[in-house]
Every structure is written in C-alpha cells, then in structure tokens.
Amino acid sequence: MNIGILTGGGDCPGLNAVIRAVVRKAFNYGYTCLGIRNGWKGLIDGVIEPLDLNSISGILHRGGTILGTSRTNPFKVDNGEEKLKQNIEKFNIDVICAIGGEDTLGVAYKLSEKGYKVVGIPKTIDNDLNATDFTFGFDTAVNIAMEAIDRLHTTAESHNRVIVVEVMGRHAGWIALYAGLAGGADVILIPEKPFDLDEVANIIKKRHERGKNFSIVVVSEGAKIKTEETVDKDGSLIISSLKKDEFGHVRLGGIGNVLADEIEKRTGFETRATILGHIQRGGSPTAYDRVLGTRFGVAAVDLIRSGKFGRMVALKGNEIVDVPLKDAVGELKLVDLKLFEVAEVFFG
Ligand code: F6P
Numbered sequence: 001m002n003i004g005i006l007t008g009g010g011d012c013p014g015l016n017a018v019i020r021a022v023v024r025k026a027f028n029y030g031y032t033c034l035g036i037r038n039g040w041k042g043l044i045d046g047v048i049e050p051l052d053l054n055s056i057s058g059i060l061h062r063g064g065t066i067l068g069t070s071r072t073n074p075f076k077v078d079n080g081e082e083k084l085k086q087n088i089e090k091f092n093i094d095v096i097c098a099i100g101g102e103d104t105l106g107v108a109y110k111l112s113e114k115g116y117k118v119v120g121i122p123k124t125i126d127n128d129l130n131a132t133d134f135t136f137g138f139d140t141a142v143n144i145a146m147e148a149i150d151r152l153h154t155t156a157e158s159h160n161r162v163i164v165v166e167v168m169g170r171h172a173g174w175i176a177l178y179a180g181l182a183g184g185a186d187v188i189l190i191p192e193k194p195f196d197l198d199e200v201a202n203i204i205k206k207r208h209e210r211g212k213n214f215s216i217v218v219v220s221e222g223a224k225i226k227t228e229e230t231v232d233k234d235g236s237l238i239i240s241s242l243k244k245d246e247f248g249h250v251r252l253g254g255i256g257n258v259l260a261d262e263i264e265k266r267t268g269f270e271t272r273a274t275i276l277g278h279i280q281r282g283g284s285p286t287a288y289d290r291v292l293g294t295r296f297g298v299a300a301v302d303l304i305r306s307g308k309f310g311r312m313v314a315l316k317g318n319e320i321v322d323v324p325l326k327d328a329v330g331e332l333k334l335v336d337l338k339l340f341e342v343a344e345v346f347f348g
Pocket of ligand 1: 124
C-alpha cells in the first residue's frame with residue numbers, strides 16, 4: 001500500500017505531528033508513504049518524494065509543514081485533474097491522505113466522488129470546519145493570541161489606552177471568542193454578530209466611568225460593522241485587498257485600524273491597534289495540538305486499512321471518529337452564540 005500525503009491551505013501548527021503519526025503508523029502496517037510537495041500543486045506537477053522514518057524524525061515540535069503547502073485548486077488549473085491522475089499512476093499512489101481545511105478537503109471530496117481513494121484529516125487555526133468539534137492548530141493560535149492580549153493589558157494600563165487586537169479566523173469568530181474569553185477582553189467582535197460602532201464606544205465609555213483607565217477590544221478579521229447603508233443587510237466587511245485565491249477567498253484584514261480610529265473619535269480615549277496576523281500560525285504547536293494531530297494521523301491510517309475512503313477523521317467529544325468528507329465541507333462551522341453570551345457577561 002502506497003499512501004500519498006499532502007498538506008494544503010494555510011499552514012498550521014501541528015501539521016508535522018500529523019505527518020509523523022501517519023508515517024509511523026503506516027510503517028507499523030508495512031505500508032509505504034510518499035510526501036506530495038506543496039498541497040495539490042505537488043500532485044499536479046509530480047513533485048513527490050518518499051517519506052521514511054528518517055524524514056519524519058525530530059519534527060513533532062516544529063511548526064509549519066515539512067511538505068510545504070499551497071492554495072492550489074486542481075479544478076482551476078488547466079488539465080489539473082488529468083495531470084493529477086497521471087501522477088497518481090506514475091508514482092503508484094494507492095490512496096491520498098489530504099490534510100487540510102475546507103478548501104483542501106473540498107477537493108478531496110470531489111476526487112472521492114470521482115472514484116479516487118482519499119481520506120481527510122481536518123486542519124485549520126480557524127476551527128471553522130464542520131463535522132469535527134475541533135481542528136488541530138486552533139488551540140495554538142488561541143494561546144498565542146491570549147498571550148498577546150495578556151501583554152497588551154500591561155501596556156494599555158500603563159498608558160491609559162484602548163487597544164484593539166485584530167485576530168485571524170476568516171468568516172468565523174472562534175479565535176476571537178476563545179482568545180478574548182481567555183484573555184479577559186472588554187469587548188469581543190465576531191463576524192457572526194455585526195456590531196454597531198456607537199454601542200462599542202458606549203461599552204468602553206461606561207467601563208472608564210466606573211474607574212477603569214484602559215480597555216482591550218478583540219476583533220476578528222472578518223467582523224462586520226453595521227452601517228446606515230448595511231444595517232438591514234449583513235453588515236460590511238473591511239477587507240485589506242480585493243485579491244482572491246484559487247478558492248475565491250478575498251484577503252481579509254484591516255478592520256482593527258478602522259475600529260481603533262472610530263473608537264478614539266467616539267470616546268476621546270487614545271486608541272491603538274495591534275494586528276497579530278501570521279504570528280498566530282507560526283511556531284511550535286501546543287501539547288493539545290500535538291496530541292490531537294497525532295491521534296488524527298494514527299486514526300487516518302486505520303481508516304485506510306479498513307478501506308473506508310471518502311471519509312475524514314474527526315473529534316467528537318473526546319473520541320476520534322470518522323465522518324463522510326461531504327459532511328465537513330460546503331458549510332462553515334460558525335461560533336456557538338451561547339458561548340458568545342458567556343463572553344458578553346464580561347463586556348465593559
Ligand atoms: O485559514 C487560515 C487563515 O490564517 C485565516 O485565518 C486567514 O484569513 C488566512 O488564512 C490568511 O491567509 P494567507 O496566509 O494566505 O494570508
């Protein structure tokens with residue numbers, strides 16, 4: 001059995017733990033592993049190399065992915081599927097183990113519908129993938145953001161400032177909500193709940209009236225501001241670029257600066273913005289993500305062994321289960337608004 005492993009989409013702490021687990025478990029069964037470079041791109045270009053126990057030694061704690069990654073969509077590349085098929089045959093790949101988020105697994109699902117043997121492993125710092133309670137990478141991103149919020153507290157307090165912290169998450173507010181709750185944010189703004197600028201300013205003003213001299217606002221990059229023009233619609237997105245990737249996603253970011261200006265104008269308090277950006281995706285994974293990634297990797301090889309293709313390993317409660325790839329893609333897993341209500345108790 002030859003397993004082709006690829007990592008697609010944005011990189012994420014814990015990817016190497018998954019790759020290591022797949023290769024180690026596969027080795028125990030006498031299977032061979034091939035590393036496909038840079039996501040689906042490597043399968044189209046035929047950049048594929050053997051992965052043995054030496055290649056995965058000493059990588060558990062390392063961030064990023066030893067296989068490289070890309071946001072390539074084979075269905076958007078000229079003759080992409082044909083090239084992919086030729087390389088699957090050329091390299092004798094029996095099954096593809098795709099490690100990725102919605103986009104990478106969306107391709108995996110399409111391929112499995114066309115008869116290719118594929119299994120999926122859920123990855124994303126955004127935690128927005130359906131059919132799994134958590135994805136690996138999320139816990140690390142939340143811890144990085146929480147530590148940043150802790151640090152911003154001391155400087156905000158010393159300078160009597162409001163600090164707006166912009167975090168990633170795309171169209172789901174999981175990172176903002178978890179990091180904001182863990183870091184004791186005074187306001188948390190998420191895409192699932194378009195917000196009114198005056199309401200935010202009033203929360204901060206009230207907090208300062210009761211004697212506090214600083215505030216921390218955590219805003220998700222995809223959060224939406226209600227404006228007069230959009231109030232009846234879905235809010236408006238502040239996007240830093242109209243550039244789209246091959247899966248049609250615009251590059252988000254920039255709401256933190258806009259928000260900081262508006263808060264300062266409305267409250268009169270000096271306000272600064274900090275955009276955490278890719279820091280949230282870099283560096284070593286937390287213990288939680290190493291363990292989750294390892295469990296996913298081992299379970300994926302068992303899926304392959306039982307011939308359960310077209311499926312993804314997933315976390316349900318504390319159990320690793322498997323679900324159809326179809327259930328994971330198509331719709332995003334948005335924030336549980338009951339959890340947001342818990343966070344609201346601490347606003348202001
Ligand atoms: O999906 C992960 C993620 O980090 C999002 O939170 C963010 O919007 C996006 O990727 C950034 O993508 P890129 O690394 O291509 O700038």
